[in-house]
Amino acid sequence: MTDIPDPLGLRERVLYRDAATIVLDKPAGIAVHKGPKGGMVLEDGFDALRFDAPAAPQLAHRLDKETSGCLVLGRTAKSIAALGKLFADRGVEKAYWAVVEGGPDGESGVIEAPLRKRDAQRGWWMVVDHAGGQPSSTAWKVLGRGGGFTWLELEPITGRTHQLRIHSAHMGFPILGDAIYGRAPRTGARLHLHARHIAFTLDGRRVSVEAPVPLHMTAALSLTGWRPAA
Incomplete structure (x- = not known):
């Protein structure tokens, strides 16, 4: 395993590993899989995560290119299928940390806003559509x-x-650094959205993982009262 190149440094970003799964601390700024623009993606480094398995792990879900944090991979065909079903059936607990501009008036709540793709030319861009959205x-x-x-x-x-x-932008408090839905410039902005925690049960084993706060979010988080663990 040590002879396999690790061009993206993914082995040092493994937060959890067992025979069926890996939870990776995904870095911000790199897409997880190939898109129309090409270039290196996270999947290009998965061979370095084989460890004792005969094949590279595969994605169990997706994170946006600019989002950091907990990303789950399956290590066997059985676990990949089971994880896919867990995600589809909402059997995975997910919590994200975000720094937003401004903020809501209250302390907690639920945003309900149907979404649809904006148009074919914009690819994955979404819009709120109360009449025709999901x-x-x-x-x-x-x-x-x-x-x-x-x-x-x-x-x-x-x-x-x-x-x-x-949803954050629709409610009037866009995520800091969002160049698509927020007010950030198209170049140089860093999205302040982090997949902080993920938890699920697979084959009777409980997996619960937290990803450390990425460096690019620490300054803004500090303004809001966050402090690094001692």
């Missing part, structure tokens, strides 16, 4: 405030593309 729900809770920002915990009750980003 039902979409996001639970939110305030974890801290300060400096004109709010630190939110977001739980995607449904799993639509870009759901957390567009």
Whole structure:
């Protein structure tokens, strides 16, 4: 295993590993799989995560290119299928941390705003459409405030593309660094959205993992009251 190249440094980003699964701390700024623009993607480094398995692991779900944090991989055909069913049946607990501009008036709530693709030319871009969109729900809770920002915990009750980003922007508090749905510039912005926690039960084994806060989010989080663990 040590002879297999690790060009993306993924082995040091493994948060959890057993015979069936790997939970990886995905870095921000790299797509998980190939798209129309080409270039290196996270999957290109999965061979380095074989460890004692005969084949590279495969994605059990997706994270946006600019989102960091917990990403689940399956290590066997059986576990990949089982994980896919867990995600499809909403059997996976997910919590994201976001720093948003401004913030909600209350301390917790649920955003209900149906979503659909904007158009074929915009690919994965989404819009709120109360007449023709798919039902979409996001639970939110305030974890801290300060400096004109709010630190939110977001739980995607449904799993639509870009759901957390567009729901936040739709409610008037876009995620900091969002160049698609927010006010960030097209270049140089860093999205402040992090898949902080994921948990599920597979074959009787409980898996519960937290991903460390990425460096690019620490300054803004500090303004809202977050402090690194001692």
